[in-house]
Amino acid sequence: MTDFTKTRAAFHLPEGMTYLDGNSLGPMPRAAADRVATMMQDEWSDMLITGWNRAGWYVQPRKVGDRIARLIGAGDGQVVMGDTLSIKVFQALSAALALRPDRRVILSDSGNFPSDLYVAEGIARALGATLRVVEPEAVEAAITPDLAVLMLTEVDYRTGRRHDMPALTARAHEAGALALWDLAHSAGAVDVNLLGADADFAVGCTYKYLNGGPGAPAFIWTHPRHAEAAQPILQGWMGHAAPFAFDQEYRPAAGIERMRVGTPPVIALTALEAALDIWDQVDMKALRARSIELTEAFIVGVEAECPDLVLNSPRDPARRGSQVGFRHPQGYAVMQALIAEGVVGDFRAPDVLRFGFAPLYNDLEDVERAVAVLARILRDGSWDRPEYHAKSAVT
Structure with missing residues (x-):
């Protein structure tokens, strides 16, 4: 049984703020600052270069990866950390294509995060492949x-909207293709089971629901059946079989280690470890049940109190992650007004107010306050001030 009151107390949440944007950036674990300070004072400061061995910095990407593996239905030794999500998408996609040398079609959907499509477009152009993008509902038929x-x-x-990972993966395999999943809005939000779904590759970030902090490193997973055959185009020093032999020619390391590229971000990984201490207390089925409770309550409340808003998320919770979107013609201004009132969500073009619900620190009181403030600013028109229409660089 997960104690969500206890996990909420483990985060720093600014007084008076209702934070519903953990699907963009999770709040700071209270232990993170001291954990990072200790690492800098006791390891970087005193150990200097010897910290790679004495403090375990070199093996940190695998050790942290093993802790994330439990949250995504993977096994020990199957996940490694490092670099950004786009780099991990590049590695996984290029490795998957190399495993199907007689085929050159990549299929994705128009709801995919644009950055993933940018990476796929670049790989397709470089390798003479084709990127097909269809509507989310048309994916299965397009396999x-x-x-x-x-x-x-x-x-x-x-x-x-949540894709049916097991069903679509099975359909891809029936067609002789591989399945690569981006878990950016899944890891720490829903009950992912990569091995159960028989996926081939997966990637994800750790600064959203996993609360690793801004710029926290990404992760990559390879199914064990591909671990010794995967050959990503991007081959880095840390992915070499013997990095400190300094060979002129690349030899891939065993298993998931070959998916390492450059020097690991030790400070960022240390902050992420503080967050994972909280995650060690969490049962993912309990998390999923709590997520559904929160998102369902929010939808019911908003539809009752805010008739001008249109639901932009699946109504069936089984088809939804841990976030809810509503549409409004002036969504950006409405969200800025909400933020000014201490209810923090975010805006996604062209007109979506987006709210992320993280059971580790959100509760039904957050839902009630968010609904009440949103209803009030829509009712009194206070969102329609000039300062709320002025767009910032990050929306």
């Missing part, structure tokens, strides 16, 4: 015998 890789984000970043 044809010429497909090499199905590349999808499990939970849509705007709508919160």
Whole structure:
């Protein structure tokens, strides 16, 4: 049984703020600052270069990866940390294509995060492949015998729609293709089971629901059946079989270690470890049940109190992640007004107010306050002030 009152107390949440944007950036674990300070004072400061061995910095990407593996239905030794999510998408997609050399079609959907599509477009151009993008509802029908890789984000970043990972992966395999899943809005939000779904590759970030902090490193997972055959185009020093032999020619390390690229971000990984201490207390089935409770309550409340808003997320919770979107013609201004009132969500073009619900620190009181403030600013028109229409660089 997960004690969500206890996990909420483990985060620093500014007084008076209702934070519903953990699907963009999770709040800081209270222990993170001291954990990082200790690492800097006791390890970096005193150990200097010897910290790679004495403090375990070199093996940190695998050790942290093993802790994340439990949250995504993977096994020990199957996940490694490092670099950004786009780099991990590049590695996974290029490795998957290399495993299907007689095919050159990548399939994705229009709800995928644009950055993933940018990466796929670049790889397709470089390798003479084709990127097909269809509507989310048309994915299954678009899985044809010429497909090499199905590349999808499990939970849509705007709508919160959740793809059926086991069913679509099975359909891809029937067609002779591989399945690559982006878990950016899944890891720490829903009950992911990569091995159960028989996926081939998966990637994800740790600064959202996993609360690793801004710029926290990404992770990559390879199914064990591909671990010794995967050959990503991006081959880095840390992914070499013997990095400190300084060979001129690349030899891939065993298993998931070959998916390492550059020097690991030790300070960022240390902050993430503080967050994972909280996650060690969490049962993912309990988390999923709590997520559904919160999102259902929010939808009911908003539809009752805010008739001008239109639901932009699946109504069935089984088809939804841990976020809810509503549409409004002036969504940006409405969200800025909400933020000014201490209810923090975010905006996604063209007109979506997006709210992320993280059971580790959100509760029904957050839902009630968010609904009440949103209803009030829509009713009194206070959102329609000039300062709320002025767009910032980050929306």
